[in-house]
Amino acid sequence: MGCSQCLKALQGSGPFADRINGASVEICGCEQHSLSELSPGVVQDDETLHFIVSDPDGLLDGRINPILLRQLHIGGLSVLRENATTEEFVRTLDELTSTWAKNVRSFIGVTSFQCAGVRFGNEGRLCCVFDTGLPSKPHHADIVGPMITGESKSAAERLRKTHVKRVVDAIGQSFEAAAAFRAGALAHFAEVQR
Amino acid sequence: MPIIADSTYFLAHSASLARGEAVYHAYVSADRPVWVLDQQKQPVQLGIGDIHQRTVFAASADPWFLSTWDKISHHVGLPDGWDGASARAPTREALDHAYSLAVLLAAKPEGRRPVFAVDSEGRPGFAANNRELYLHLTIDTPGILSWLAVINGIEYFGDDIAFDGVSLPSELDRIL
Numbered sequence: 001m002g003c004s005q006c007l008k009a010l011q012g013s014g015p016f017a018d019r020i021n022g023a024s025v026e027i028c029g030c031e032q033h034s035l036s037e038l039s040p041g042v043v044q045d046d047e048t049l050h051f052i053v054s055d056p057d058g059l060l061d062g063r064i065n066p067i068l069l070r071q072l073h074i075g076g077l078s079v080l081r082e083n084a085t086t087e088e089f090v091r092t093l094d095e096l097t098s099t100w101a102k103n104v105r106s107f108i109g110v111t112s113f114q115c116a117g118v119r120f121g122n123e124g125r126l127c128c129v130f131d132t133g134l135p136s137k138p139h140h141a142d143i144v145g146p147m148i149t150g151e152s153k154s155a156a157e158r159l160r161k162t163h164v165k166r167v168v169d170a171i172g173q174s175f176e177a178a179a180a181f182r183a184g185a186l187a188h189f190a191e192v193q194r
Numbered sequence: 195m196p197i198i199a200d201s202t203y204f205l206a207h208s209a210s211l212a213r214g215e216a217v218y219h220a221y222v223s224a225d226r227p228v229w230v231l232d233q234q235k236q237p238v239q240l241g242i243g244d245i246h247q248r249t250v251f252a253a254s255a256d257p258w259f260l261s262t263w264d265k266i267s268h269h270v271g272l273p274d275g276w277d278g279a280s281a282r283a284p285t286r287e288a289l290d291h292a293y294s295l296a297v298l299l300a301a302k303p304e305g306r307r308p309v310f311a312v313d314s315e316g317r318p319g320f321a322a323n324n325r326e327l328y329l330h331l332t333i334d335t336p337g338i339l340s341w342l343a344v345i346n347g348i349e350y351f352g353d354d355i356a357f358d359g360v361s362l363p364s365e366l367d368r369i370l
Contacts, residue, residue, distance in 0.1 A: 056265060057309040060323040066330040067321045070313035075280055096278040103268040104276060154340075154353040161330050161342035161351070168323065 006030035028128035039133030062173035076142030084139035282316030
């Protein structure tokens, strides 16, 4: 654990992305410090991250729907890290499926990708990845877009949407259906929802 | 003739939906009686608050439209946090504009018709990511759109673009 400013950013009001980005002068500076006593430590570049995908239209031609990535610039995109246990996935899906509005979302599978792919783009840092372990999910992490400022509201919106496209491209098409992911251990969540 | 039956309504608008040889015209209003043409192009009057088969004119032959209409309807009346996290609920006004957009987008060819979704700020939108088109369009506030589209490697961006519910903004119409 370290960096009191980064830890302080976990609390408070306003979007998490604004708080954590504002806690460090360096872009993604808080990545260098573990943000949770429960987590196994900072997220490594070579770790695989898992994003839970919902239907309908969580995926567009195998890639994550950009509309679902708006969270990158607000509350952060929740993922589970490579060493997350199946129980952590089960707890996550228990929580999500109990609160997802009926007919609006259902679980279909998991998209997995390497941390470095979303951390670094061709034009410098793409996203920050923070270890944000939770009591029942120590391998929880948040992906957050770096602070975006434009000369105008319109310029900022363009930068945000362009950034989202770059993240969509970086994550790619590595989707695994519920029936196949971890030998189908989560398949019953997909069946229950349908 | 399928009926999309709930209490939904949308802004007064018109659309010509070309599907094969058939062209349907629909004029629907929530606040005044309107005349519409049915599939046989016979005039039918819809009154204020009338929920009589109001969308079938546009939707009956179009699975994309039916599916999109259903998705929008499922987002009516959602509470905050509907995504299992902290997403805001979309407003009814914003969803009304999504209905209108759906009617207008239904006239676009396959591959250029995006899918409906709502983002974590409660903004309804439409997205596509295929060989022909990348589109990330949001209804930022009712009547105001923004989008990023990429077609053949060329980026098109629109922000703060007014949408009257009657016709697609010309910039958007051109690229789709």
